Amino acid sequence: MISLIIKNLWHRRVANIWLFIELVVVTVVTWVIIDPVVVRVSDRCLPLGYDEDRLFYISLNEQPSGSPLYNENADNNESREKDIDRIVMKLNSIDGIESVGVTAIPLNMIAVIESYKCGDEKTDSLNKSILHDAFEIKDKIFSTIGAEAADGCPSVEELENMSFGYNDIILTESADRFYFPDHRGVNKKFLKKRVGPDHLIECKVVGVLKDIRLVNTDRNTAYAFQNYHSNFRVPSLLIVRLKDGINTEEYISDNRELLQAAATTVNYYVSDIVSVAENNRTLEERKGITANRNLRVSLAALFLLNLILGIVGTVWLQTRRRISEIGIHRSFGAFRFNIRSMIVGENVLLALCAVAVGLLIYLQYALKEGLYDSQLGAGQYITNHSWVTEFGVHFAIVSAIVAAIIIACVVAGTWIPAHRAGKIAPVDALRDE
Amino acid sequence: MSTIIKLTDVSKIYRTKTIETQALDSVNLDINTGEFVSIMGPSGCGKSTLLNIIGLLDKPTTGTVELCGRTAEGLKDKALARLRNETLGFVFQSFHLIPTLSVLDNVTVPLIYRPGSRNNRKLALEALDKVGLSHRVHHMPSQLSGGQAQRVAIARAIVGNPSIVLADEPCGNLDSKMSGEIMDLLHSLNREDGRTIVMVTHNEDQARATDRIIHFFDGRRVE
Numbered sequence: 001m002i003s004l005i006i007k008n009l010w011h012r013r014v015a016n017i018w019l020f021i022e023l024v025v026v027t028v029v030t031w032v033i034i035d036p037v038v039v040r041v042s043d044r045c046l047p048l049g050y051d052e053d054r055l056f057y058i059s060l061n062e063q064p065s066g067s068p069l070y071n072e073n074a075d076n077n078e079s080r081e082k083d084i085d086r087i088v089m090k091l092n093s094i095d096g097i098e099s100v101g102v103t104a105i106p107l108n109m110i111a112v113i114e115s116y117k118c119g120d121e122k123t124d125s126l127n128k129s130i131l132h133d134a135f136e137i138k139d140k141i142f143s144t145i146g147a148e149a150a151d152g153c154p155s156v157e158e159l160e161n162m163s164f165g166y167n168d169i170i171l172t173e174s175a176d177r178f179y180f181p182d183h184r185g186v187n188k189k190f191l192k193k194r195v196g197p198d199h200l201i202e203c204k205v206v207g208v209l210k211d212i213r214l215v216n217t218d219r220n221t222a223y224a225f226q227n228y229h230s231n232f233r234v235p236s237l238l239i240v241r242l243k244d245g246i247n248t249e250e251y252i253s254d255n256r257e258l259l260q261a262a263a264t265t266v267n268y269y270v271s272d273i274v275s276v277a278e279n280n281r282t283l284e285e286r287k288g289i290t291a292n293r294n295l296r297v298s299l300a301a302l303f304l305l306n307l308i309l310g311i312v313g314t315v316w317l318q319t320r321r322r323i324s325e326i327g328i329h330r331s332f333g334a335f336r337f338n339i340r341s342m343i344v345g346e347n348v349l350l351a352l353c354a355v356a357v358g359l360l361i362y363l364q365y366a367l368k369e370g371l372y373d374s375q376l377g378a379g380q381y382i383t384n385h386s387w388v389t390e391f392g393v394h395f396a397i398v399s400a401i402v403a404a405i406i407i408a409c410v411v412a413g414t415w416i417p418a419h420r421a422g423k424i425a426p427v428d429a430l431r432d433e
Numbered sequence: 434m435s436t437i438i439k440l441t442d443v444s445k446i447y448r449t450k451t452i453e454t455q456a457l458d459s460v461n462l463d464i465n466t467g468e469f470v471s472i473m474g475p476s477g478c479g480k481s482t483l484l485n486i487i488g489l490l491d492k493p494t495t496g497t498v499e500l501c502g503r504t505a506e507g508l509k510d511k512a513l514a515r516l517r518n519e520t521l522g523f524v525f526q527s528f529h530l531i532p533t534l535s536v537l538d539n540v541t542v543p544l545i546y547r548p549g550s551r552n553n554r555k556l557a558l559e560a561l562d563k564v565g566l567s568h569r570v571h572h573m574p575s576q577l578s579g580g581q582a583q584r585v586a587i588a589r590a591i592v593g594n595p596s597i598v599l600a601d602e603p604c605g606n607l608d609s610k611m612s613g614e615i616m617d618l619l620h621s622l623n624r625e626d627g628r629t630i631v632m633v634t635h636n637e638d639q640a641r642a643t644d645r646i647i648h649f650f651d652g653r654r655v656e
Contacts, residue, residue: 004538004545011533328529331490332589333518333546335511427490430529 001338005345012318012346019314019347020354023406026307027358030402033300035372037293038398039388043219044284049212051146054098054242055276056252058259060087060268074266083265084236090262091238094255096246101141101239142209144241150176150208153186159207167226170207174222216280217289219386238263239276248275304409311347311413319343319421326421327429336422343418344411351410355403366395436499437596437629438464438487443496445482445652456482457493458652466596469623469630471640474649480633481601483649487631488521488599489513501596518546522590524619526602528582530574536561536585537570543593560588564618580611587618591628598622600632604639616642 009016063070074083084102091100142156149155150173154162159170171179180188188205211221242251252259252273260270274282284290319326326339334342371394387393440462447454456479464470472480485491486498489505498505501520505513522543523529530539540557544550561567564584574582583603590598600619604612616639623630632643640646648655 001545004534007538008533324529325531325533328531329542329546330514331488331517331523332543332593333514335514335546338546425491427485430490430525 001341001345005342005349008342009346009349015318016350019311020350022307022310023351023354023410024358024361026303027355027402027406028362029303030300030405031358031362031398033296033303034402034405035398037296037300038401039372040217040289040293042386042388043217046213046219048216049147049210049221052216052276052280054244054246054248055145056240056242056248057272057274057276057279058091058238058240058263058270059272059274060236060238060263061271063267063269069267069269071266079266083268086265087238087263087268091240091259094258094262096242096251096255098241098243099140099144100241101144103141103237103239141239144239145212146241147212148210150210153208154206156209162206164206165204167201167203168206169203170209170225171205172209172221172223173211174220175224176205176208178222215283217284217287219388236268248277300405304405307406307409308413311410312416315343315347315414315417319417323421323424323429326424327426327431330424330426330429339422340415340418343421344414347410347414348407351407352403355406359399359402363395366391371395371398435466435502436463437466437468437501438462438631439499440483440487441497441499443483443486443493443498445479445486445491446494455652457486460496460652460654462647462654464629464631466629467623467627468645469620469643470632471643471646472631472633472649473635473637473640473646478649479652480649482652484599484601484631484633487597488523489517514546518543518593520596522593522595522598524583524586524590524598524600524603526605528574528579528586528606530582530585530589532574534574535570536566536572536574536577539574539585540589540592542589547593556592557588560592561585563591564588578611579607580614583607583611583615584618587615587622591622591626595628597629597631600630602633602635604634604636612636612639 062075065072065075073079088100088102091097140160143160147156149159162168179190186205186208189202190205209225212223213219213221214223242248252275256273259273263270281290329339329342371388371391373388387397440460443457443460443462444455445457447456460479460483462483472483474480482491486493487500489498489500500516503516505516508516531542534542537554537557540560541553544553544556550556558567558570561570564587566581566584566588569577569581569585574585577585583606587598587603590600598619603619604615607615619630619632620642622628630643632639634640
């Protein structure tokens, strides 16, 4: 049968040339459309390293000095710390809440505050920055989000019960590997370089956490966490973990007023309560990732639908001209299945050849221009090793996906005409001249 | 001699929304193994319909068809296709060669659908040798004369070694010289290989040269 398919295809090569060209073009365009979608989806599917389920934020703001509710006596660091402690205690006593942690900004809104360089003042061998976040480590921030300590390092509980100095740092494993490739960085010292005028401060690594991906849309897992002392006026953010079996959205909806009351003090008020999952989704939307993905998927769907319709039309015409031939095959013992296989097989083989040519064409472009990487904008920071950055693997994976999509479209477009051709009675087919 | 083709009370009615046409009317027919039978009659009398029904290409409206002792009634499409492949070979008036396949590939077609068939090329070459076309194996059908094309069709009909060859006006598109060659070939297949041949023809001379002539008129068998 395969030999017959190849011979049929070869003898009809002129008749098939337009379909072949169309498939080559579709392969190239599909590559362009699908590649970012595949990379983005792959990035998004990487494990977060923490559990976003049953986790929500309570955003706190301070009353502005002009507000009638503003209390000047509470506008100091000591009062702020007491207020936060009081809020955490109250929230912990609410039914359904498992634990509460405090941070300065949402997990996915981390920005580069400072960069770090390992070694002494004269050494400048490492000039990459990592992302840095500020946490109130005295609260149960790491255990609340579900982070874990790296093997052989102080546990999360030990970290949360430690007394931290201002320049004590907790790294993730990726950051630790970057700065100390040969050995664990715990208790090692390195220099922190402030942004602005050169100023180097000696820091100490006090703990290493297993990798966590704070931004669900990127691959970066290299972070440095520094203790946050409430010595400057910033909005605070509470991270709350609910107990097992509770639906976060329903809980927020049912208990919003109770949560607001618990998290309101003299100068603090609740500005927003939102689940971490929802916050991550919002971030994707705000960055335009969701819209871009939807646009590309819609484009691809439209494009491939057109392809299917084009194939249906072409194959329909081709099979119409081959009715007599189908009758001959049927009269000499071909099953309906054989006829379907022959027609679908010819078109799949044609598509495979066209996809191969299309991929070769795109490869030339990719070798010159490179492949899509969602993390290119974060070039100065460490990003994790991934198939996306390996040209060969990246090209092979996306090519396989493109080929699978096009073959699926060809099978879908060929199936109906092939099925109908297979159903023609042999005697009717033989009458067709 | 045993009966290889047995038709019992076979009728065929073609129905459209407005017209009903009786192509065959209660036809009974027994053909023995090794017989060379001609079917004759005016155009539209049901000869080709009969051949299509014997060849399992069409189903009778009523009645039963038995080939090689197996009844075709109730057989599903797959079983009918298998029976066609194993027991029947067809020779058509307009040759019905596949224009995009070479002579050799055309002859190989029945073997593609035979499960476990090996040495397809060798068998096809033997069949082509038998019809005297071993020197044309790589030609395309468009490069053959009518007589040569019909000989290729005969090679294709016998390549799977079927017991029965059904020939629908095999010389209808050929001149008298070519017709003579094709008839000689069919007779040699009948005599030397013992194949049962059922041939539809309008030519009385060709019919007279066969073992038996069956006449048809208005869908009925007439003596």
